[in-house]
Amino acid sequence: MNPAVTNIGLMLLMNQFAKRLDMENKDTIFYIRVAFVAMNLITYLVYQYTRMQIIKRNDLTTLKYKEQKSAFQSMSDPNAATDDMHITTHRDYDLGQVDTAIKGMYSSLAMMGFMHLYMGYTQPLLMQSVSPVKGAFESPAVKIHLFGKEAAGALKRPFTAPSMFGGAPKNEEVEAKKEK
């Protein structure tokens, strides 16, 4: 199933679960904190292990693709060409994907830290306990290097974000050339 749809389903489920918990109880808060830290730790370890596997495999196959600029980049330099041709290797591409995921994790941790420690909300902590692990196991790089799936079909590089309503994925990378 589409990860975006399952994410929404998971959110609704966790929301219902959170409603049944006493968020004022110190023990409950402690267990939610433990769950959040443990899940993020697992996610981090999964990414680091995947990183190790990518480096170990050292796949130097060339990969060429075009990447669309982000909204911020387009705003800062509207005259620049919309697409940038990237030439990299499978190894560097996969490492880049894992690094981006880890960066996302850090941002999420900072946001949750602010919301929980400063604003005093506990519910988001519970919601964000499962999402990182789910995201990690759904990441194409993890699927290829941790579960040994073949990099073909949906896992073909450059990876594309699946469309939410099952339509054709938004293919931002148009040209992918493999050479060994």
Added chain:
Amino acid sequence: MSAFIKSLGDLFEKGNQLNLPYYLTPYEQISEMSIWERCKLYNFTFEAGCVIVLLLLLFVFSFGKNTNVNTANKIYGYLNDYLKTEFSTVAFYRKGENTPYVEENSNTFFTSFATGRAYIESVTVRTELLAKFNPLSIFVERLLRYYFAYLFTDAAVENIEITIKPNNVPLNAPVKKLEEPLPSKYSFISAIVSKSCMNKSRVNNYYMGLTQVVESPNLPIEYIFMSESNQLNSIFKKLGSGNDLNTLLKKSSSFLNYLAFTDLPSEKPLTDTEWEKNLEPRCVISTKVTTDPKELKLITELIDFVFTIYEHLSETDMSVVLSGDISKKVKNLRTQELNKIVKTMKEVALEMAKEKKQEDMKKTNPQAEAALLAKRERRKKHRQQKGAM
């Protein structure tokens, strides 16, 4: 945030209270005290802390500076020794002393130069190092690069760049030959690039962005060719001699970024005159910073390899390097690029002229400017209405 400000306030309060007994002592009583007694009464903890911080900064600064200088000494010590065996003049002579390199930007840029050799006009060795004397700026920059990589266009990594310029003058050539311009057989782009920095090389070097990327079984797996034409890839094998190139490249894979022959500038020229002015055939060897003698020896072997290519190129007929087809392709590419630059130039000039005209009109006749704006608005509305119909 308020908790942070509160704790900061508490800290300042504690600092103020350090000398509370001293400040509470009446002035008359302090006046009667000797200097030693006053010193005993005064709490110097804050001042001592400041001195420790200053000493720490001084230590970090001198440590970082010395680290850079030591790295440069090792690199230039080795490379200059090698260049002395090839060139008549190596490094610089300043204030009555031989200087192995010139440093800029507080020991972050180092340059050395060698000239006086058959076939080669000069060799310039540039080393860029991080400002290790300011670890805080390195940390902040790394942090920003990690999160906002797209904000940085330059490659903030330490590197050694060796630029070798040919002169097409053999050993016993007449002096007159030195003044002759280089023949067009030197004007081509062909590079061997490490796969670890393919994209970076293309982004940072304008000339590499104009090439085709081709993987070849004739190269070690760690490298690819980037040339204007695929046929140019063979010049490395055709003209290079001495050590086996593939073995050399394989051994250098841990530090070599690229080895590129080019005549176009690294930065994109903005005008046609800039383009003409910056046409300069040369070979650029870019490597990571290394002080390992084994790796420095490999760098000298790479330099030697480039020398042999230029030697053979000088003695080779134009058709061997740039055959009719390749020559045409190379010329076409340059014409296209130049045309693009000229087109952009014209657009910019037209835009500037328009702006100037508008400004002049504003100054001389503000009513005409308002009329012009109203006319434009009417036209716009008219077009919109037409479109809606």
